[in-house]
Amino acid sequence: xxxxxxxxxxxxxxxxxxxxxxxxxxxxxxxxxxxxxxxxxxxxxxxxxxxxxxxxxxxxxxxxxxxxxxxxxxxxxxxxxxxxxxxxxxxxxxxxxxxxxxxxxxxxxxxxxxxxxxxxxxxxxxxxxxxxxxx
Numbered sequence: 001x002x003x004x005x006x007x008x009x010x011x012x013x014x015x016x017x018x019x020x021x022x023x024x025x026x027x028x029x030x031x032x033x034x035x036x037x038x039x040x041x042x043x044x045x046x047x048x049x050x051x052x053x054x055x056x057x058x059x060x061x062x063x064x065x066x067x068x069x070x071x072x073x074x075x076x077x078x079x080x081x082x083x084x085x086x087x088x089x090x091x092x093x094x095x096x097x098x099x100x101x102x103x104x105x106x107x108x109x110x111x112x113x114x115x116x117x118x119x120x121x122x123x124x125x126x127x128x129x130x131x132x133x134x135x
Contacts, residue, residue: 014100018123025115035112045109052106059099062088
């Protein structure tokens with residue numbers, strides 16, 4: 001008897017759903033730059049980006065630790081035996097995705113890549129329907 005898995009295709013992972021649009025946004029940025037001008041307003045986004053990166057990495061680390069404590073995989077292509085609701089999962093149902101989103105948003109703000117910020121909302125919608133909903 002095989003166990004059911006939420007994702008059957010290798011492309012149904014965070015790295016593709018968010019990484020490909022992020023890379024596309026970098027290419028678009030070189031073709032049609034879209035960024036904030038230098039100055040105080042722009043400088044304010046650097047500490048916000050740093051905070052988002054720290055939050056994102058923290059969510060990912062805490063989620064991986066909690067899943068490891070419950071002997072659950074972090075790979076969406078592997079079957080799970082139970083739903084984890086303790087630790088960081090008591091705050092967010094999907095802390096790995098949330099952490100990844102915060103990380104990418106932080107990088108985009110620090111590097112002044114507004115196209116990457118523009119690509120996050122469609123990526124989040126795709127994430128919901130391709131990654132979260134099947135789970």
